[in-house]
Amino acid sequence: MEGIPAEKKRGKLNIFIGYAPGVGKTYAMLSSGKEEQKDGIDVVAGFIESHDRPDTMALLEGLELLPPLTISGAGAANQEFDLDHALQRAPDLLLLDDLGHTNAAGCRHKKRYQDVEELLRAGIHVYTTINIQQIESLTDIVASITGISVHERIPDSVFDSADQVKLVDIEPDDLIDRLHKGKIYRSDEAERAQTQLFTREKLTALREIALRSTARQLNRIAIQISEQAQREEYDxxxxxxxxxxxxxxxxxxxxxxxxxxxxxxxxxxxxxxxxxxxxxxxxxxxxxxxxxxxxxxxxxxxxxxxxxxxxxxxxxxxxxxxxxxxxxxxxxxNKKRGLxxxxxxxxxxxxxxxxxxxxxxYSQPSSPRKFHLNAKPLYLSASDIARTTAIIAGCTIIGLCFQYFGLKEANIVTVYILGVLLNAMITKGRLYSVFSSVLSVLVFNFFFTEPYFSLRVYDSGYPVTFLVMLAASFLTSTLTMRVRDQARESAQKAYRTEVLLETSRKLQQAQDFPAIIDETAHQMVKLLNRTVIFYSVQQKGLSAPVIFPKRDSGSIPAVYTDENERAVADWVYKNNKRAGATTDTFFGAHCLYHAVRGGDTVFAVAAIVMDQEEPLDVFEKSLVIAMLGECGLALEKERLNRQQQEIIMQIRQEQLRANLLRAISHDLRTPLTSISGNAGILIGNSQVLSEEQKKGLYTDIYDDSMWLINLVENLLSISRIENGSINLNLQAELIEEVISEALQHVNRNSVKHKIQTNVEDDLLMARVDSRLIVQVLINLVDNAIKYTQEGSCITLSARRDGQMVLIEVSDDGPGISDEAKIRLFEMFYTGDNIRGDGRRGLGLGLALCKSIVNAHGGTIGVRDHFPKGTIFYFTLQAAEVSVYE
Incomplete structure (x- = not known):
């Protein structure tokens, strides 16, 4: 599976900022857009809030205005910016008002600045507007000045990432004058606005903040360049x-x-x-x-x-x-109280x-927290009530025994404290510990203080004893429950850490793309106990979803993988951003979607089912991001390994091609020249030459032709093996028959040598592709004929060696040096040996033999033949003789 890199092209963002409504931000943005249009730029107005101001509306003339997206809901229709239409229209420049606007439910994103980010990623330049109050980090400062809390805000990162910020400025007095003339709000709204915001003091303070923020943003690029040049100082x-x-x-x-x-x-x-x-x-x-x-x-x-x-x-x-x-x-x-x-x-x-x-x-005092035994809804468990009652009853019985044997009351108190400790260990919830502590005091008072079987006491010291007993019981139960909770949380943390480490180990062992995805998904299910869905990236987009259900889950509803959910996954893949449930993008989805990426390349999209599930807590979210990061690195590594293998294969093919060209240009020239020369002599001098001379020329032409034919056969076989296109037809064959077939096709010069065979068993068989093994034997025998003196003895022998058949081709020639033996089976290695006929080989024969024998699961080698000569040997899988009655 290949990841497709995220699109590198990105549009530019220009922000027109003002310190208050009515300073002319929209007017300045439209004016700049009109100037760009005069220069031949394709400019489109996306969504403009003119507030029925004549000057602003006049600037819209001549600009293409995208129709708004109408969303019906809650008995009213809202008009919003149509993001999909803008992406489809794809202008060079889009004018879009109010960057901090909150979109209506039903839009893709909750905030308009998220729409702008998607436009920028699509390569569309955007002009937009905001007020200084809408920058997130300045909200508290502006609220302290104006007394107004602004809800439509943008993150500082959006403002900081702007390619250009233009401050639209006007004197506070002139702005107030515009308000009085009705150029900003209607008369009823203007009066309220003047009371809340449009005072000279407030506007002056806001203007100062706007100037500082704009100056800070203008200096940011220079600062970034300086920091880039001094990376070593980042620490x-x-x-x-x-x-x-x-x-x-x-x-x-x-x-x-x-x-x-x-x-x-x-x-x-x-x-x-x-x-x-x-x-x-x-x-x-x-x-x-x-x-x-x-x-x-x-x-x-x-x-x-x-x-x-x-x-x-x-x-x-x-x-x-x-x-x-x-x-x-x-x-x-809030102040500390008491101790x-x-x-x-x-x-x-x-x-x-x-x-x-x-x-x-804090600007406002925090309301005191109400004490409650458990933040979760309290409910009574019959089993825990039974355990608590049984423990108190057991302690009472033991106390009565102690009283019978005359032990002091302090021992009985210890028994009840031990019971409270035991109860805290085996019950769930602080309620039972509190109940156990109070009940222990009451039971002790009822059974073991005078008057017996009454909650009244005669001794004035008993109330102190009861208080100490209650405090000791409550403290003991509290500490026990705290230790138990800590042990449970520590075990959970250890489990999560173990899952993360196990994920890293398994991803390192995974061999390919599907294995990496499978291991990651199973580890996420193991960590979260939620259903996980993976979409792998293919050449034409995302693959079909692969579902990994959570433990003990039934059938997975089709709604988790329907067209709407698939659209969210496609968006995450194309934009390299998370989306879905618990986010501000496609927040109505049933799943939370994350891009699995390595760098800027998205390899897959992971979806975590959130429908009817609690949102991920902070720690779980961090672990999920870490696991997906590990997965992305593993996928990136796997892709690089495949690319490296492809490069190595290409290098080998180039080397093979270069060696073939070199060999053809050098070694094939000799036989071709000989064939053409001898043929020319026969054509031009046929009347002059004797029959013996003609026969000699015919013989030379035949020998050179056969050499070329054998060479071509070896080349074709080598290419098939290198490409992996060779198919073995393995059958049980008699070794003696295979050797006999090979000897019928050896070099005709074999008559000048003594060739003999020695097969220890006439029924010796091996599982082979006889056609290929015959070629191996021909190459080995021809090699012995070519490089040994006339009259040499060449022996082909075969015998059983365990589960293998050992075949040897030995000669009594001059032998091979130890240096040559090391590289003898390498392709194109000839060792500067010259054949007896004066022609040099390409060095393909032995390399081909090695490839064929290895394909059969055997081994091939060479060793010295004492007292002189060489032995080539190879092994094949033995086969048993089938006996039919």
Missing amino acids: TKDHILVCLSPAVSNKKVIRTAARMAEAFHGRFTALFVETPETMALTPKDKEELRGNLRLAEQLGAQIATVYGEDIPGQIAEYVKTSGVSKIVLGRSE AKSNVVDKLTVLVPNIETYIIP
Whole structure:
């Protein structure tokens, strides 16, 4: 499977920014668009909010305006920017108002800036507008000035990535004058706007912020160039750390940290410390935490997750190991009460005293948390109630026994404390521990204090005993449950880490694309216990979905792989971005889609079924991203290995082609010249030549022709073997018959040598393709004939050697040097040996023999023949003789 690289072409983004509504952003954008149109640029207006202003509407004349997308819902019809129409129209430049606009439900993206990002990826240039209040990191500052909280915002990364920012400026007094003349709002709206925003003091402050932000963005390119030239100094840059929490006010802390990271040009990390209490968060807190996490990602933070009960300790460890230089924390206005422990801020300043810590006060005091035994809905379990009752009853029986034997009441108290400890270990939920502690005190009072079988007490010291017993029981149960929760969370963390490490190991062992996808999917199912769907990238797009169901799941609903879900997967593949459930793009989908990529190349799309499932927590999300990253690296490595193999094959083919051309240009010239020369002599001098001379010329022509024929046969066989197109027809054959067939086709000069055979068993058989093995024997015998003196003895022998048949071709010629034996079976190696007839070979015969024997599962070699000569030997798979009655 081949991944298709993401499109490199990208459009340019120009932002027209103002410090308040009515400064003329849309007018300036349309004017610039008209100027571009005069230069021959294809300009289209995507969605313009003219607010019925005559000057603005006049500029729309002569511009193509895309029809809006009408979305019906909640008894009203909303008109939105039609992204698909704009992508289909594909102009050079698109004018689009209000970059921070929130799209209506039913659009592909939740925010218009996400529409713009898709337009830019498609290569379309975009002009757009925003107000300074809409930049995410400035929201709190602007709200403190105006008292108005803006909900339609854009991430700082969008503003920072703009290719050009143009500030549309106007004096505050002139803007207020425009408001009074009705050029911004209608009369009723103008009066309200003047009270809330359009005062000289507020507008002046906003204008100052806009000027600073624009100047900062204009200097960014120069700063980036400077940093690019000094990469070695990156390690000395500031590293800003912000801590994530479910608090609503945590957003202000994140924005402040983002501004600091921008100001110091440093790294920005958002850290979340997962504790045992994280699983007990209310759904509202979990949703708030996910929102804070998304905000940190939008502002460019690198998300990190650690686990531990000691939050300050975990933060301090991360600070020490990650080179953090500044910490940004939030602090509410709630004061510590009584003997309460010092808060996170105080502890952290003690653990890392040398790190700059910035405390951001909450603008509003946090509402005190209500105490509850468990954040999850409380329900009673009959089995846990039975266990609690049985334990208290058992402790009571043991206490009565102690009382019977005269043991002191302190021993009985210890028994009940032990019972509370045991109850905390075997029951689920803090409710049963509290119930067990209170019940133990009441039962002790009822059975073991005077008056017996009554909750009244005579001794004035008993109330103290009861309080101590209750406190000891409650503390014991609390510590036991905490240890149990920690053990469970540690086991879960160890399991997740083990899955991640196992994924890395299995991906390294996977051999091909399907195996890598299969291993990754099974590991994701193992980690999340959710159904996972993979779409592999092929030449023409995505393949059919491959479903990996979760454990103990039934049939998978077709809705998870229908056309709508497939469209989301296609979008993720084409845009190299995540989408689907829990995101702002295709948020109505049933699955969460991630691109599996290596660099900018998308190899597959992974879908995690989220329908009726809890969203992934921070730690799970980090592990999933890590696993998909490992998968992408493995797929990239597999692709590079295949490309390397193809390159090696091409190099071998080029070498083969070059050697063939060299051999043809050099070694084939001699026999061809001899054939043409002898034929020319016969044609021109046939009347002069004697019959004996003619016979000699005929013989030379025949020998040269046969040499060329054998050479061509070897070349064809070598090419078939190299291309893998040779097919073996293995059958049980008698070795003696194979040898006899080969001797009938050896060089005619064999009559000048003594050739003999020696087969130990007439019924010796092997599983061979007889046609190919005959060719091996012919090449070996011809080789012996060519390179030994006339009258030499050449012997073909065969015998059984275990499960193999050993065949040898020996001679008593001059032998072969040890240096030549090492390379004898290499293609085109001739060792500078000259044949007896003075003609040099191409060095293909022995290489062909080796390829054929190896294809049969045998081995071939050469050794000395004592007292002189050479033995070529090879082995074949033996076959048994079939006996039929």
